[in-house]
Amino acid sequence: MSTPLAERLVFARESSGFANTKRAAEAAGITPSALYQLESGKTKSLAGDTAEKLARIYPKFRIEWLISGRGHPTYDEAGALAATDLGSSPSSHDLGISAERLSASIKLIRLACEQLDVPFDPEDDGDLIVLAYQYLQGLAESSVTPENLVDFTKRLRQKARGTIDASESSEPGEAGSGTGRKSRSIYSAKF
Structure with missing residues (x-):
């Protein structure tokens, strides 16, 4: 079962060094209220331009995980998945590739x-x-x-x-x- 969107976004924000929603929203180029709506669970989905902007300021986190909660959440320092499932062949989305x-x-x-x-x-x-x-x-x-x-x-x-x-x-x-x-x-x- 995947983590709810609101929890994923709060975790990614805090792990990326943003103490509050306002600073993260400003860095991403979105309105603080839009990010608050996502982090509070009032907005139930993350997509498109907003997802790309958040992925840019949360660089260790895979965009697919931010959006859907599927797969491993992060990359390691080398830009590879931090952990892989050797039992299956990865798709481009599993690799974080668009x-x-x-x-x-x-x-x-x-x-x-x-x-x-x-x-x-x-x-x-x-x-x-x-x-x-x-x-x-x-x-x-x-x-x-x-x-x-x-x-x-x-x-x-x-x-x-x-x-x-x-x-x-x-x-x-x-x-x-x-x-x-x-x-x-x-x-x-x-x-």
């Missing part, structure tokens, strides 16, 4: 790599997909917009230039024209 955000991440990387004239192969470039996923998750977005495409491409270009300047100064201009593994590896670090 299928919609994953799809948008692949699209974001593909478009950014096209802009940078860098090859992209989703089967070989998992690190780039993770980078895009983390970027979209940080924005609490699950779609590619012109704004996040421009920003992500700019960050990716800066990351590539910084890596090339630091480690491959004898091969100028490789960021935009690389082919193969060498050009992909310059994007593997988080930003």
Whole structure:
């Protein structure tokens, strides 16, 4: 049996260092009364934008658990589930992965790599997909917009230039024209 929504949200708020509802609501960008309604049990469901906003300020807690109470509540420091059930194969939701955000991440990387004239192969470039996923998750977005495409491409270009300047100064201009593994590896670090 799962914990009631109100109890889950109070637990997540307090565990995330928010002593009161008002501060948590302000950090999340929602009204204090909306969070109070959820935490008091007057509002019975959590969904959509509000769920994404709360998940952003309660980063150790899985959004699926916040919404439904299903699965393990938290991630460990490495971002993996704190505990797993070895008897079943996990779904994307059990892993805390949004299928919609994953799809948008692949699209974001593909478009950014096209802009940078860098090859992209989703089967070989998992690190780039993770980078895009983390970027979209940080924005609490699950779609590619012109704004996040421009920003992500700019960050990716800066990351590539910084890596090339630091480690491959004898091969100028490789960021935009690389082919193969060498050009992909310059994007593997988080930003």
